[in-house]
Amino acid sequence: MTDQVSMAPEKVIPPAPGSPVAAEPRKQRTLTADVWRQFRQHKGGVIGAIVFLTIIFLVVFGPSIHGIDPSALNVRERNAGISFAHPMGTDNLGRDTFAQILAGGRTSLSVGVTAMMLSLLLGTTIGVMAGYFKKLEGPLMRLTDLFLALPLLPLLLVIIMLFRDTLRRSFGPETGIFMLIVFVIGITSWMQTARIVRGAVLSVKEQEFVLAAKSIGTRERRVITRHILPNVLSPIMVSATLGIATAIITESALSFLGLGFPSDYPTWGRLLFDGVNFMQINPSRVIWPGLAISLTVLSVNYIGDGIRDALDPRIRGR
Amino acid sequence: MSLETAMARPTHHVPSDETLVSIDNLKVHFPVHKGIFRRKAGAVRAVDGLTFEIKKGETLGLVGESGCGKSTTGRALLRLYRASDGKIVFDGTDIASLEGDALRRQRPRMQMIFQDPQASLNPRMTVGAIIAEPLVEHGVMDAKGRKARVRELLDAVGLNPDYVNRYPHEFSGGQRQRIGIARALALDPEFIVCDEPIAALDVSIQAQVVNLLEDLQAKLGLTYLFISHDLSMVKHIADRVAVMYLGKIVELADVESLFADPKHPYTKALLSAVPVPDPKVEASRRRIILTGDIPDPANPPAGCRFCTRCPEVFDRCRVEEPAWREVQPGRFAACHRVEGGEPSKAT
Numbered sequence: 001m002t003d004q005v006s007m008a009p010e011k012v013i014p015p016a017p018g019s020p021v022a023a024e025p026r027k028q029r030t031l032t033a034d035v036w037r038q039f040r041q042h043k044g045g046v047i048g049a050i051v052f053l054t055i056i057f058l059v060v061f062g063p064s065i066h067g068i069d070p071s072a073l074n075v076r077e078r079n080a081g082i083s084f085a086h087p088m089g090t091d092n093l094g095r096d097t098f099a100q101i102l103a104g105g106r107t108s109l110s111v112g113v114t115a116m117m118l119s120l121l122l123g124t125t126i127g128v129m130a131g132y133f134k135k136l137e138g139p140l141m142r143l144t145d146l147f148l149a150l151p152l153l154p155l156l157l158v159i160i161m162l163f164r165d166t167l168r169r170s171f172g173p174e175t176g177i178f179m180l181i182v183f184v185i186g187i188t189s190w191m192q193t194a195r196i197v198r199g200a201v202l203s204v205k206e207q208e209f210v211l212a213a214k215s216i217g218t219r220e221r222r223v224i225t226r227h228i229l230p231n232v233l234s235p236i237m238v239s240a241t242l243g244i245a246t247a248i249i250t251e252s253a254l255s256f257l258g259l260g261f262p263s264d265y266p267t268w269g270r271l272l273f274d275g276v277n278f279m280q281i282n283p284s285r286v287i288w289p290g291l292a293i294s295l296t297v298l299s300v301n302y303i304g305d306g307i308r309d310a311l312d313p314r315i316r317g318r
Numbered sequence: 319m320s321l322e323t324a325m326a327r328p329t330h331h332v333p334s335d336e337t338l339v340s341i342d343n344l345k346v347h348f349p350v351h352k353g354i355f356r357r358k359a360g361a362v363r364a365v366d367g368l369t370f371e372i373k374k375g376e377t378l379g380l381v382g383e384s385g386c387g388k389s390t391t392g393r394a395l396l397r398l399y400r401a402s403d404g405k406i407v408f409d410g411t412d413i414a415s416l417e418g419d420a421l422r423r424q425r426p427r428m429q430m431i432f433q434d435p436q437a438s439l440n441p442r443m444t445v446g447a448i449i450a451e452p453l454v455e456h457g458v459m460d461a462k463g464r465k466a467r468v469r470e471l472l473d474a475v476g477l478n479p480d481y482v483n484r485y486p487h488e489f490s491g492g493q494r495q496r497i498g499i500a501r502a503l504a505l506d507p508e509f510i511v512c513d514e515p516i517a518a519l520d521v522s523i524q525a526q527v528v529n530l531l532e533d534l535q536a537k538l539g540l541t542y543l544f545i546s547h548d549l550s551m552v553k554h555i556a557d558r559v560a561v562m563y564l565g566k567i568v569e570l571a572d573v574e575s576l577f578a579d580p581k582h583p584y585t586k587a588l589l590s591a592v593p594v595p596d597p598k599v600e601a602s603r604r605r606i607i608l609t610g611d612i613p614d615p616a617n618p619p620a621g622c623r624f625c626t627r628c629p630e631v632f633d634r635c636r637v638e639e640p641a642w643r644e645v646q647p648g649r650f651a652a653c654h655r656v657e658g659g660e661p662s663k664a665t
Contacts, residue, residue, distance in 0.1 A: 207437050208432045208433070208434055208437040208438035209437065209438050209439055209440040211393075211398055211430075211432070211438075212430065212432060212438050212439075212498075212501070213440075213451065214398055215396050215398055215425065215428075215429060215430045216425060216429075216451060216452040216455055216501075216505075217421075217422045217425030217426065217452070217455055217456065218451065218455050219422075219455070222455070226440075226443075226451075227440050230440075230442040230443075231440070231441070231442060311442075312442075313441060313442060313485040313487065314441060314485070314487045
């Protein structure tokens with residue numbers, strides 16, 4: 001009951017048994033190492049990462065291993081089943097499905113990831129601005145409502161009609177269309193993210209640590225990047241993983257309507273829709289692209305889950 | 319460590335006569351918007367005309383019931399809320415009118431300790447990063463100096479300096495509050511607003527934290543505004559006490575005379591609610607029980623704000639607002655009853 005009692009630490013937290021910290025208590029822990037260690041604990045995340053990396057590896061290096069040209073016709077071997085020469089069979093024109101999936105994956109994945117990043121950037125920026133700055137909330141959320149209320153498909157049609165030819169001329173048919181599709185998907189899918197992020201920001205910014213940061217004299221920009229953003233990461237992660245799936249599927253829909261990539265240019269969505277008419281003759285034509293899309297979406301979802309948990313120190317400690 | 323033993327410890331610091339913060343007619347009103355056009359329909363008068371001074375090195379206790387504007391006052395003093403009217407003169411500078419960088423330069427001199435130690439620490443930052451944030455923001459040291467300073471601060475608040483890499487959730491409530499105190503101390507402030515720093519803690523931990531605050535005050539010559547609704551703790555730690563009711567200070571006096579001889583009826587009622595740790599005295603203790611609820615701060619009663627609940631109310635209270643005046647040297651009150659309700663001059 002003296003001064004010493006008040007100054008002594010209340011209790012020493014013992015490091016968790018078996019954790020690497022216990023072995024070397026003085027070792028400086030780094031955030032990246034901590035996050036990586038926790039991510040490896042998340043089974044779904046690790047499996048998802050392996051699957052996703054395999055898909056990327058196949059899509060990037062596959063064509064040089066499986067050397068068949070995806071657009072080469074071979075009428076003698078049309079609608080063929082699984083064989084050594086054609087691991088996923090062929091279509092009604094004798095084109096190799098595996099080669100088409102590999103080639104289509106390049107487009108689908110890059111469209112999916114880029115469009116997701118664009119919509120995430122837009123959604124997060126607008127959500128954070130609307131949630132943090134009271135004056136911007138009204139205008140930005142009404143803008144979000146406006147975009148949500150727009151009939152998307154007609155809008156997409158108009159945008160593509162207006163800009164397709166201009167972009168084709170200036171960037172070439174493939175890059176031009178790619179940019180157009182990424183842009184179109186990006187600006188029509190950020191609204192959910194913005195709403196969710198705004199809600200999360202509204203609750204985080206009322207917490208006392210934000211007030212504490214202000215009393216320290218932290219600049220607004222820093223308050224947002226250091227205190228608000230890390231604490232709204234979970235909903236952003238979830239939006240991001242779902243966003244890839246939506247982007248791939250929207251791109252398929254656009255290709256199906258003939259507004260996406262040219263018809264001889266394979267993407268997973270295009271293959272799927274081309275296959276629909278032949279579903280009864282040759283069901284593998286829809287199964288393979290469908291499987292590719294599902295596997296990608298699922299693995300990305302699990303990776304997102306794992307990263308989200310690994311970035312949360314409250315979960316990481318366990 | 320029990321509360322009683324903590325109470326028994328003498329305070330070492332000696333407040334000087336120099337004024338550090340002087341508040342003149344401070345008002346904080348929060349506008350209320352109504353209707354589809356969000357027109358301003360009135361204002362919640364959370365703080366409505368405070369005038370008082372805080373002397374260098376003293377602890378000024380600020381007490382009152384929930385919702386009376388204690389925390390708002392504390393936050394307005396640090397300019398976390400914009401003052402609607404009035405002056406806050408901090409060591410010669412009126413900070414109520416400062417903006418931007420000029421205000422930011424004043425920030426290191428005044429800091430805050432928050433009520434909820436869980437909510438006041440960012441769960442995604444390590445303890446080291448939390449305590450170093452003020453140092454980073456004001457660019458006072460290089461990375462190496464900051465590291466040393468963080469360890470020094472952790473040591474000063476009674477935590478193991480090796481905890482720098484841990485996250486707030488790994489600590490107990492009392493330890494988290496110590497982290498909050500270390501952060502507040504990082505920039506060597508002169509003035510600290512303690513916004514109910516012990517309300518969320520266990521009684522045994524409360525005593526430890528209060529002792530730590532007192533030790534730091536003695537060591538560093540800090541000035542505290544100690545906001546609390548725990549009257550016995552205020553009696554222990556404060557040099558002077560201000561009693562707030564519905565956005566106004568009703569009485570301000572040094573701690574001994576306020577607790578021995580309260581002037582304002584509200585202070586009397588408040589003090590009669592303090593339990594006495596002696597069963598015999600406690601059994602004969604007479605409580606003044608106020609009737610009714612605290613009025614709506616957006617629509618306070620005319621005249622004296624306490625007139626709806628005051629046991630000593632008379633006609634004049636409902637018409638004329640009592641002036642804030644010095645009733646005895648060093649004792650302030652706002653009540654018509656004090657000194658026989660002599661005519662008061664408008665402030």
